[in-house]
Amino acid sequence: MNQSISLPIPMPLGSLDHYIQAVRAFPVLSAEEEHELASRLKQHNDVEAAKSLVLSHLRLVVSIARGYSGYGLPQADLIQEGNLGLMKAVKRFDPDRGVRLVSFAVHWIKAEIHEFILRNWRLVKIATTKAQRKLFFNLRSMTTHSGSLHPEEVQEIARELNVKPEEVLEMESRFSGHDISMESHGEEDGEETYSPIAYLEDHHPEPSEELAEREMEILHTVGLRNALESLDERSRRIVEARWLREDNTATLHELAAEYGVSAERIRQIEQKAMQKMKLLMAPA
Template structure:
């Protein structure tokens, strides 16, 4: 009997019917916005009753009614962030996530309306989405930078350049340094550039970042060549010197591998009691042998 009476009561109340009916699928964003505008706002008493049902009984239908009655708030809030060039539908979707989080945490005993409580959560989700997707590289990471990011665009108006007076004024109002204002303005004024425009770009004069950001020292062939060179200058050279006789090795080391300026032909000639020409011949023959030992097999 009670169930029947409740059903009849709902049927006779168009406002209750609008809130309890499941939303119908819509084909585009405009249709969605028109649909959510049709859900009536709740009175304070209705809102508190639904919030208590959700809190005390874990009533998901009460949660749904709280959410659908505030979808228009998300649409209105998301519209304020269209200046960042992101899809309105995506902004609304993120805002709806914030609304659901707010409904889950809402306490009807605090004496605050859900519309005021939910605004923080809606904006927080939209802010996070904007910061993650407006640029490939994050433009704001600290709390102060986030505040500056979301206020600078509106405070500077249509001006493309901030003069000293405007920079000082914004820095004072937001309690940040002038350097932070100038840096954020530069980030907001910049745009993403493709690292490599791809094969479709036929302009021979184009100069993409990939052309000047590439690190040739990390190219695999260059790395292998460097390792071979280092090996020849250390282990390989010592092995090659070990193949020479004592006199030839001493002459090469004295002439080319000494820490100082190196010995002259005459110095070595006096040391071995031979002519300088003979020292030169021994040196030439030793260097030829070294080259053959150092050439990779």
Template sequence: MTRTASNTALAISPQVGSIDAYMQGVNSIPVLTAEEEKSLAERLFYQEDLDAAQRLIMSHLRFVVHIAKSYSGYGLPQADLIQEGNVGLMKAVKRFDPSVGVRLVSFAVHWIKAEIHEFVLKNWRIVKVATTKAQRKLFFNLRKNKKRLGWFNNDEVNAVANDLGVTSAEVLEMESRMSSQDQAFDLSADDDDQSPNFSPAQYLEDTNSDLAEQVAGTQWEEHANTRLLHAIKTLDERSQDIIMARWLDDGNKMTLQELAAKYSVSAERVRQLEKNAMKKLKQAMGEL
């Protein structure tokens, strides 16, 4: 699977073109239904079908982009975060067991986050010290001007600021960054639930949204829409038109009076037809 997975990632890599074009490309790839995903996963798991692996990877690239966005506030290129997440996705696809009974996206979230976490961890120190060209220049100049250990006094801060052409606040901020110690990414082994300790691993990611929950919601909405369309087809042509015009046409919904004029009946008759049609729809959707 390694060869196919690598070619898949390179085919629409965020490094090839603009990040917006990449996102547009992966969002255009259809999401697999539960049945399609299970069939492909079984072909890969039991038959080592590389074409199935490629389809599984391609259809889940959009979720990697979604996860990578939640790590965008740390001075690291979005394309790099996505690339690392793609590596995690490929590892997840390789290890996915379709007999477990969960969707691939729920299983893959752990692997995608693990790769992104590892990437951020390797770059944690440089991100903390200097994230812009101006900050890096100040960092190196400040190290050259700092002749001793310990904090600058006010006169030294002002002198360095004048020499480097920056504000005293910028000097103090950079000195604080340079003097701080690296923090462990994960909690140590002796930490427990009762400890008031924190680590970057606990707050690095934006946890305001649950990807698996969002995917499940989207899939349920698509399923419900499909059932509704099938149910509408069980109605007669006039009832279909009334339901579409009254409830499903976002652009130009018709009133009872307009439909009454269209079918040369009273508005009350249209209301009755609408009520009967809605009752039939509920019954049809319950049977699907």
């Protein structure tokens, strides 16, 4: 998707109910259809393919945006921001990774909605670092009562979210302030609204973290395979039997009986092979 090309994606600028009905009318893609469209986009920059991928996932954005209604922001704005995240996800989606677009897109959609909330919700002026943002989106769900936090609770939350106790108290005081009502005032546009105390908790990593973890997993997998291939057949067999089985891990005595040597000899071969593999897998 080139930036110069504008996709005719419907935005919730009119009746929200009509918009929701419209996005539900777009068909859900099968895995094969999704892979074909994503491949056309990746290989040929096919804008029509990108449009089909986006339209088929607009209902996902609506579903996610509903969970953030407790911040007092218009639902239409949350959906529009989520749609931007969806388009970013479609642009970056790799169909050859074996992951469905719905799993990949959810992180980008939430990231855009989070940024919009942080820019527009008046109570959140201190949520500037990653840790403070995590505190903002998780504090209420970690509080088991409606009163003030006890000192032990402050310490526990600060430790778990990697922030200072003072930051926990400051955020708690902002939630307890009167800049915005903490209670729901009924329904808006025919839909039920929720107070900020009931916001949706999100434990998913940010998109950049997700991609970094996947790349690191690939590197580790390739490095392990290369390190194993560097071993002689017996050493590789011992390492695999001792460390790479999910169950039925072989003992030193079992391998000793298999090769007709002592258990101590098997231990020595294992130790030497592991040292060699660690050197090969060490970062350059």
